[in-house]
Amino acid sequence: MSGEADVAGTLEAERAHLEGARTALRRMREHAESLSADAAGDWVSAQILEALLDQRIQALADHPDTPLFFGRLDHLPGDLPETVYVGRRHVHDDGGAALVLDWRAPVSRSFYQAGPSEPMGVARRRRFGYRGGDLTAFEDEHLDGRELGESRLLTEEIERPRTGPMRDIVATIQPEQDVIVRDDLAKTVCVQGAPGTGKTAVGLHRAAYLLFTHRERLSRSGVLIVGPNRAFLSYIAGVLPALGEVRVDQATVADLLGGPTGVEPDERAALKGDARIVDVLRKGLWLHVTKPAEGLLVVRGGARFRVPDHEVRELVAELRGATRYGTGREALARRLAHRVLVLMEQRGEAPDDRVHDAVARSRPVKALVDQVWPKLTPQQVLFRLLSDAEFLARAAKGVLSEEEQALLRWDKAPRSARSARWTDADLALLDELGDLIERTASLGHLVVDEAQDLSSMQLRALGRRCATGSATVLGDLAQGTTPWSARTWTEVLHHLGREGEVTELTVGFRVPREVLDYATRLLPSIAPGLAVPRSLRPGRGSLTVREVPDTAKAAVAAVRDLLSRDGSIALVAADSEVASLAALLEAEGVPHAVLTPDSAGTDRVQLVPAPLVKGLEYDHVVVAEPSAIVAAEPRGLARLYVALTRAVTSLTVLHTTPLPSELTRPTPPPTTT
Numbered sequence: 175m176s177g178e179a180d181v182a183g184t185l186e187a188e189r190a191h192l193e194g195a196r197t198a199l200r201r202m203r204e205h206a207e208s209l210s211a212d213a214a215g216d217w218v219s220a221q222i223l224e225a226l227l228d229q230r231i232q233a234l235a236d237h238p239d240t241p242l243f244f245g246r247l248d249h250l251p252g253d254l255p256e257t258v259y260v261g262r263r264h265v266h267d268d269g270g271a272a273l274v275l276d277w278r279a280p281v282s283r284s285f286y287q288a289g290p291s292e293p294m295g296v297a298r299r300r301r302f303g304y305r306g307g308d309l310t311a312f313e314d315e316h317l318d319g320r321e322l323g324e325s326r327l328l329t330e331e332i333e334r335p336r337t338g339p340m341r342d343i344v345a346t347i348q349p350e351q352d353v354i355v356r357d358d359l360a361k362t363v364c365v366q367g368a369p370g371t372g373k374t375a376v377g378l379h380r381a382a383y384l385l386f387t388h389r390e391r392l393s394r395s396g397v398l399i400v401g402p403n404r405a406f407l408s409y410i411a412g413v414l415p416a417l418g419e420v421r422v423d424q425a426t427v428a429d430l431l432g433g434p435t436g437v438e439p440d441e442r443a444a445l446k447g448d449a450r451i452v453d454v455l456r457k458g459l460w461l462h463v464t465k466p467a468e469g470l471l472v473v474r475g476g477a478r479f480r481v482p483d484h485e486v487r488e489l490v491a492e493l494r495g496a497t498r499y500g501t502g503r504e505a506l507a508r509r510l511a512h513r514v515l516v517l518m519e520q521r522g523e524a525p526d527d528r529v530h531d532a533v534a535r536s537r538p539v540k541a542l543v544d545q546v547w548p549k550l551t552p553q554q555v556l557f558r559l560l561s562d563a564e565f566l567a568r569a570a571k572g573v574l575s576e577e578e579q580a581l582l583r584w585d586k587a588p589r590s591a592r593s594a595r596w597t598d599a600d601l602a603l604l605d606e607l608g609d610l611i612e613r614t615a616s617l618g619h620l621v622v623d624e625a626q627d628l629s630s631m632q633l634r635a636l637g638r639r640c641a642t643g644s645a646t647v648l649g650d651l652a653q654g655t656t657p658w659s660a661r662t663w664t665e666v667l668h669h670l671g672r673e674g675e676v677t678e679l680t681v682g683f684r685v686p687r688e689v690l691d692y693a694t695r696l697l698p699s700i701a702p703g704l705a706v707p708r709s710l711r712p713g714r715g716s717l718t719v720r721e722v723p724d725t726a727k728a729a730v731a732a733v734r735d736l737l738s739r740d741g742s743i744a745l746v747a748a749d750s751e752v753a754s755l756a757a758l759l760e761a762e763g764v765p766h767a768v769l770t771p772d773s774a775g776t777d778r779v780q781l782v783p784a785p786l787v788k789g790l791e792y793d794h795v796v797v798a799e800p801s802a803i804v805a806a807e808p809r810g811l812a813r814l815y816v817a818l819t820r821a822v823t824s825l826t827v828l829h830t831t832p833l834p835s836e837l838t839r840p841t842p843p844p845t846t847t
């Protein structure tokens with residue numbers, strides 16, 4: 175047989191396997207649909223069972239455009255199955271024989287990790303190419319010690335134009351990414367990665383991997399993805415469901431801590447985000463516990479039982495600070511009741527647990543507890559700290575200077591805790607206070623994206639939510655744009671309360687080399703200690719930098735020209751330029767949407783305010799007037815770095831005012847690893 179006939183024959187056989195797997199998946203779904211929740215013993219169990227069955231049916235859906243398998247491993251003779259197909263989910267036939275193995279299964283690991291120096295029992299690795307849902311190509315790698323050539327299918331996948339939301343990378347996860355994805359659940363993993371190195375993708379695939387590997391444990395405790403804003407979350411929303419994981423929650427920090435109703439100057443927000451505030455909050459809360467002036471008198475059935483004041487004082491002193499505030503309050507009531515019961519026994523009575531409870535809830539006990547250990551809400555405590563200079567001075571003694579205390583206090587205090595307008599920074603403080611009062615529930619695993627932008631207090635709030643679990647922390651110190659952005663990952667992990675290893679990703683999959691090299695000119699100024707990334711994508715001719723007489727007009731013309739090419743287009747500009755650019759796009763009849771924090775939108779052309787572009791990517795990006803982006807905020811250069819690194823195919827930089835001098839310096843050489 176000729177080579178061509180060989181190829182055709184192989185393709186035919188592989189297509190037949192695909193067809194067989196599709197049929198088997200359909201039968202698995204039909205089987206799941208035929209199961210009834212009626213078998214459950216009671217109504218609640220039936221509801222739960224029905225929800226589980228629904229999820230199972232959803233997870234078994236066949237998306238015709240998403241290949242059911244993308245790889246095949248042929249093993250050397252030994253313990254491993256001779257042939258396995260690697261895909262998005264496990265598919266078996268009626269007899270239970272595996273037709274496709276889940277990419278997360280231990281056997282699939284070698285699909286990502288095997289190489290000439292360590293073949294892991296693999297003789298041949300086959301990758302499949304698809305057009306839509308049709309299997310159209312395959313590519314073999316023989317792991318017999320010879321060097322592997324470049325994979326055309328891998329390159330094609332990486333070069334595929336992006337349209338719309340983020341997609342999974344399950345067929346092309348790289349070895350260094352796979353190591354992070356499959357790391358132990360017990361470990362907190364921290365990934366420092368230059369733009370487009372796949373941090374977000376890795377975090378999402380790690381969530382899917384952990385759910386598969388520790389299904390029972392994590393379905394009880396939960397996995398949560400935390401991202402910077404809704405627009406970002408909707409951009410990544412489809413990835414986990416495409417991997418069959420339909421039960422992972424996604425939230426912004428504001429979703430977890432509550433949305434802000436007030437704003438404040440950055441300087442004050444930065445101070446509130448400083449971890450020293452924890453001591454101030456703790457002290458401010460515990461200052462509410464006062465020394466009891468009187469003892470306790472309980473009258474029961476005509477008898478009077480008196481716990482003297484020094485004994486009450488001792489009890490309070492024992493409990494103060496030893497537990498959470500709310501727990502201490504309850505414990506005080508119980509211990510007071512216990513003393514009363516001892517007195518009853520001394521009188522010859524035999525009180526039982528019911529009497530104990532009744533005494534603990536009796537009016538005199540409640541009144542005493544309320545007086546020395548008042549019931550408090552986080553809002554009441556923070557209100558007092560921010561509005562009462564003398565109280566703040568007591569709580570902040572030895573921690574904050576007088577100037578810092580003055581900066582912290584409200585210029586004009588609201589009338590009550592209820593009418594206060596809480597800012598983002600306040601919400602993290604309220605959360606901290608909430609935890610000092612009652613323990614916050616912990617999840618099993620947290621994936622935190624763009625973690626470099628979170629304040630110490632926000633990180634502490636997230637740390638509480640994985641206190642008994644673990645975290646995957648993703649970010650790029652060079653893309654830190656908040657006034658409280660982290661300078662080191664050690665700091666971030668410390669505030670999160672986790673020990674963890676930091677891994678650095680430096681190979682870029684998004685941004686073409688010319689564009690990434692151009693953007694890295696900013697690196698020595700914004701994050702001198704970081705490795706200089708290298709792009710995997712040559713992308714010649716991808717960068718255009720032009721000085722123009724009128725940036726807005728030139729930008730709209732550039733967008734119009736780009737409409738003749740494939741893929742999504744973003745026009746990125748400083749906040750102050752957005753309204754006029756929108757008007758000009760409108761006047762020129764260019765259909766577009768303006769990106770807001772709440773929506774990613776699906777329009778092909780998006781006008782993106784620079785502060786919202788983080789984490790997103792577009793085929794073509796036009797950046798209008800870099801110097802305006804830099805001037806708009808204190809960490810403007812980092813913002814520009816983010817804006818310049820969003821393009822998959824082309825970047826056009828247009829300017830009328832001179833470019834920031836940092837952009838005209840030579841490109842630093844990529845760091846070799």
Ligand SMILES: Nc1ncnc2c1ncn2[C@@H]1O[C@H](COP(=O)(O)OP(=O)(O)OP(=O)(O)O)[C@@H](O)[C@H]1O
Nearest residue numbers: 343346347348369370371372373374375683684789
């Ligand atoms: N192994 C891979 N195979 C194919 N595509 C990949 C791979 N890794 C990452 N990508 C793609 O590269 C692009 C960038 O990935 P991602 O958004 O996860 O990077 P990031 O490090 O979070 O970037 P940024 O910090 O700039 O937001 C995405 O389109 C992603 O699908």
